[in-house]
Amino acid sequence: MAIIAPSMLSADFLKLGAEIEMINNSDADWFHLDVMDGQFVPNISYGMPIIAQMKKVATKTFDVHLMIEHPERYLEDFKKAGADYLTVHYETGYHLHRTLTSIRALGMKAGLSINPHTPVDMVADIIHEIDLLLVMSINPGFGGQKFLPLTYNKIRRAKEIITAAGANTLIEIDGGVTLENAGDILAAGADVLVAGNTVFAAANPTAMIAQLKRAGK
Numbered sequence: 001m002a003i004i005a006p007s008m009l010s011a012d013f014l015k016l017g018a019e020i021e022m023i024n025n026s027d028a029d030w031f032h033l034d035v036m037d038g039q040f041v042p043n044i045s046y047g048m049p050i051i052a053q054m055k056k057v058a059t060k061t062f063d064v065h066l067m068i069e070h071p072e073r074y075l076e077d078f079k080k081a082g083a084d085y086l087t088v089h090y091e092t093g094y095h096l097h098r099t100l101t102s103i104r105a106l107g108m109k110a111g112l113s114i115n116p117h118t119p120v121d122m123v124a125d126i127i128h129e130i131d132l133l134l135v136m137s138i139n140p141g142f143g144g145q146k147f148l149p150l151t152y153n154k155i156r157r158a159k160e161i162i163t164a165a166g167a168n169t170l171i172e173i174d175g176g177v178t179l180e181n182a183g184d185i186l187a188a189g190a191d192v193l194v195a196g197n198t199v200f201a202a203a204n205p206t207a208m209i210a211q212l213k214r215a216g217k
Contacts, residue, residue: 022205029060051083116138147175
């Protein structure tokens with residue numbers, strides 16, 4: 001069954017406590033938290049102080065996605081803030097192996113994200129160091145974009161690499177996930193669905209999460 005990770009970037013920050021409680025009481029598995037610095041992506045979001053406050057009331061896994069330059073500088077800070085999974089981008093790293101092993105050494109699960117233009121094969125040599133491979137299905141920076149169909153082949157290729165290596169890496173998809181395409185995404189081999197607007201713009205977000213959870217059946 002799919003792991004559902006609502007993206008809190010789409011939440012109503014004037015009602016953040018209530019939004020967190022909704023996720024706590026839903027069929028969702030994780031909180032997906034996008035951190036943007038205005039450099040790696042053309043947007044700025046929130047950072048450690050907000051995540052640390054959210055952690056006080058959230059009861060589920062914190063899946064923190066760093067869309068920032070020099071993420072290696074902040075690994076310990078995000079651990080202290082409450083990250084369970086910490087994902088960095090392939091495109092920002094000169095020493096990815098070191099960064100991924102450092103994340104694990106701090107007691108977190110190590111995630112690696114690739115943008116739409118980055119071939120999945122680029123991560124093959126370090127797949128055993130990756131607990132979570134986040135395949136961006138939009139160009140990162142803003143929610144509400146449409147899913148890029150090229151993602152399906154990337155998911156299939158990622159699954160081939162993981163299986164051939166005997167790795168336990170989860171495949172996460174972020175961007176343009178809807179109830180209409182969720183089943184196809186899961187059928188291609190994905191394990192984790194990030195959903196922002198699909199959840200938070202729904203008339204009944206809790207029901208939408210439940211529907212996404214069943215999409216792969």
